Amino acid sequence: MLYEAARISFTPNGTLFCAGAWTLDHLAELERQILTLPKTTVGHIDFEVGAIDALDTSGAWLLQRTLKQFEGDGCTISLKGLSNDFATLMQTVAHNWTQTEQLQPLQPTGWMARVGQFAWSYVVNVRKGLAFVGETATVSFSLLTHANRIRWRVLLYNLQVDGLNALPIVGLLSFLMGIVIAYQGAEQLKTFGANIFIVDLVGIALLREIAPLITAILVAGRSGSAYAAQIGAMTVTEELDALRALGISPTSLLVVPRALALVIALPLLTVFANAVGVFGGMLIALIQLGVTFSEFLNRFEYAIVLRHYLIGIGKTPVFAVIIALVGCYQGFQVSGGVDSVGRHTTISVVQAIFLVIVTDAFFSILFNWWGV
Amino acid sequence: MNADAKLNHPRTRLIEVNHIQTRFGAAVVHEDVSLAIDKGEVFAIAGGNGCGKSVLMREMILLQQPTGGEIKIFGQNIKSMNEADIAALRRRCGVLFQHGALFSSLNVIDNVAVPLREHTSLSKQLIEELSLLKIASTGFPMASVTKYPNELSGGMRRRAALARAMALDPELLFLDEPTSGLDPISAGGFDELTQQLREWFHLTIVIITHDLDSLWRIADRVAVLGNGKVLGIGTMSELATSMDPLIHEYFYGPRGRAAREQAWNRK
Numbered sequence: 001m002l003y004e005a006a007r008i009s010f011t012p013n014g015t016l017f018c019a020g021a022w023t024l025d026h027l028a029e030l031e032r033q034i035l036t037l038p039k040t041t042v043g044h045i046d047f048e049v050g051a052i053d054a055l056d057t058s059g060a061w062l063l064q065r066t067l068k069q070f071e072g073d074g075c076t077i078s079l080k081g082l083s084n085d086f087a088t089l090m091q092t093v094a095h096n097w098t099q100t101e102q103l104q105p106l107q108p109t110g111w112m113a114r115v116g117q118f119a120w121s122y123v124v125n126v127r128k129g130l131a132f133v134g135e136t137a138t139v140s141f142s143l144l145t146h147a148n149r150i151r152w153r154v155l156l157y158n159l160q161v162d163g164l165n166a167l168p169i170v171g172l173l174s175f176l177m178g179i180v181i182a183y184q185g186a187e188q189l190k191t192f193g194a195n196i197f198i199v200d201l202v203g204i205a206l207l208r209e210i211a212p213l214i215t216a217i218l219v220a221g222r223s224g225s226a227y228a229a230q231i232g233a234m235t236v237t238e239e240l241d242a243l244r245a246l247g248i249s250p251t252s253l254l255v256v257p258r259a260l261a262l263v264i265a266l267p268l269l270t271v272f273a274n275a276v277g278v279f280g281g282m283l284i285a286l287i288q289l290g291v292t293f294s295e296f297l298n299r300f301e302y303a304i305v306l307r308h309y310l311i312g313i314g315k316t317p318v319f320a321v322i323i324a325l326v327g328c329y330q331g332f333q334v335s336g337g338v339d340s341v342g343r344h345t346t347i348s349v350v351q352a353i354f355l356v357i358v359t360d361a362f363f364s365i366l367f368n369w370w371g372v
Numbered sequence: 373m374n375a376d377a378k379l380n381h382p383r384t385r386l387i388e389v390n391h392i393q394t395r396f397g398a399a400v401v402h403e404d405v406s407l408a409i410d411k412g413e414v415f416a417i418a419g420g421n422g423c424g425k426s427v428l429m430r431e432m433i434l435l436q437q438p439t440g441g442e443i444k445i446f447g448q449n450i451k452s453m454n455e456a457d458i459a460a461l462r463r464r465c466g467v468l469f470q471h472g473a474l475f476s477s478l479n480v481i482d483n484v485a486v487p488l489r490e491h492t493s494l495s496k497q498l499i500e501e502l503s504l505l506k507i508a509s510t511g512f513p514m515a516s517v518t519k520y521p522n523e524l525s526g527g528m529r530r531r532a533a534l535a536r537a538m539a540l541d542p543e544l545l546f547l548d549e550p551t552s553g554l555d556p557i558s559a560g561g562f563d564e565l566t567q568q569l570r571e572w573f574h575l576t577i578v579i580i581t582h583d584l585d586s587l588w589r590i591a592d593r594v595a596v597l598g599n600g601k602v603l604g605i606g607t608m609s610e611l612a613t614s615m616d617p618l619i620h621e622y623f624y625g626p627r628g629r630a631a632r633e634q635a636w637n638r639k
Contacts, residue, residue: 023541024491024492024540024541027492027494027498028492028493028494031494031495031498056541056573057502057505057506057509057541057573058502058541061501061502061505062498065498065501088572089572089573092509092572092573093505096505096508096509097504097505097508099508099514100501100504100505100507100508100514335522336476336520336521336522336523337476337477337520337521337522338476338477339476339477340476
């Protein structure tokens with residue numbers, strides 16, 4: 001900072017003159033100057049370095065590297081005016097550099113190998129996933145026969161966090177979904193004068209498909225990600241290993257109560273979503289189509305068969321198991337550092353939502369076959 | 373560097389800590405701590421767990437504000453510093469955190485290259501070469517430079533973190549318990565490395581430790597903290613004759629005695 005800027009240039013008589021502070025602050029400038037130096041391939045070059053007034057390891061390395069460059073081009077070099085202090089530093093740097101030369105450049109993997117590794121990683125993942133599902137299933141069954149071993153406290157805690165605390169957001173979203181569906185339907189039905197059929201539209205769509213799906217997606221984003229992050233962080237801090245070492249199965253302490261809690265909470269949340277969503281639809285029916293609440297409810301009782309409601313609710317425990325297992329599984333897959341937690345949390349949400357929608361489609365086809 | 377050699381050079385104060393107080397709510401960490409660190413020395417801050425060693429270091433590197441008192445670094449009061457001063461100061465200091473604090477998403481080379489990429493406009497190749505050079509100077513095994521932090525052993529992680537702390541050629545190096553959690557051989561190796569780096573690069577090193585072997589081997593002067601105060605400052609031999617009961621316990625407990633005897637034998 002107190003020194004003048006660093007420079008390197010050829011003097012008219014052919015010596016390379018280096019001056020100023022060869023420190024990290026000035027290194028970028030020096031590097032540019034070195035690039036513009038004319039190429040010499042023969043002869044002898046004197047490096048006049050007596051005017052360098054500060055040198056740190058980075059500067060020493062750059063000087064060393066420049067020397068090597070000229071030597072590599074076929075010149076002979078002599079350093080002039082190097083002070084004792086700087087000479088030791090140069091030696092140190094040269095000594096350290098010899099160690100980096102042991103470093104072998106990495107062989108890039110061929111595309112065939114990469115495809116193979118990619119495919120194999122999927123196979124391994126599927127196998128691990130199945131093993132996880134199997135383990136959870138066996139632990140769950142053994143817990144069902146020994147109900148006193150279920151961790152009730154954890155279960156109740158998760159019921160509160162994942163069920164009760166989700167009520168406001170689930171309510172708001174399904175209310176809005178009810179409004180949206182009713183609005184879209186109202187436009188069409190008005191043209192036919194078939195206003196009262198808004199009840200069928202809102203009722204069936206919400207009860208059978210929209211409410212269970214919206215709730216499941218919301219819970220996947222809210223609780224599934226939390227499971228992955230919690231368990232993942234526990235993996236990083238070795239808490240899972242501590243549990244195992246204490247003879248406590250992480251599956252029975254962490255996975256089963258969470259899965260059970262979701263299996264209980266998701267259907268209940270869906271019932272709530274149904275009610276609030278239909279209420280949203282009723283409001284729009286009243287405002288847009290003049291269908292009063294009592295007309296709406298009368299028609300509702302008559303038009304919406306119980307099975308739509310049961311089918312909608314019946315799907316949710318399956319969704320719950322998917323969300324809980326995917327979240328916990330991704331948590332267990334975390335290895336190493338913190339960035340892994342983030343990655344697996346993202347994967348857990350994407351996979352859970354994907355699987356929920358795929359399963360829902362599968363159910364639709366199935367019910368269609370059965371004619372329900 | 374012994375005391376005689378120092379007399380030939382005028383001492384330059386790099387860090388002055390004057391009457392620092394630190395409180396967290398009702399808990400008092402520092403009641404009244406004062407010390408001064410000279411250029412070129414290895415200054416150790418010792419003391420039992422929870423005596424505020426790490427807090428003091430965090431205050432020196434501006435990660436935390438003391439409740440009262442003043443700290444001067446490179447002759448400048450940290451309270452009167454603006455953003456630019458702080459940035460400049462940070463470039464002159466390297467910090468090795470207790471557990472390395474390597475960025476887990478980056479491999480070793482990239483970890484060391486972070487400060488260079490951030491603060492210089494050097495070419496990619498030069499940055500890589502400089503990073504490798506720093507890594508080599510810490511004795512980190514070259515075959516592992518492309519590994520990620522979670523694949524490294526504790527000792528390797530410490531060395532990689534040291535390489536990152538050294539990336540910007542700091543004048544002042546802070547080491548927070550560099551040998552804690554290392555086996556005796558690795559800890560000894562790290563002590564040697566510290567000494568070597570100091571000789572090579574003329575560093576001033578502030579080292580927080582309660583490793584008595586390290587204290588005997590590498591520290592020029594030691595400040596012992598306890599009860600929120602500095603119980604004593606001086607060379608290890610001076611402190612070993614101190615009458616303060618806490619220091620006495622520190623040095624003459626079973627482990628202290630063993631370390632001292634070993635140090636005498638070495639001399």
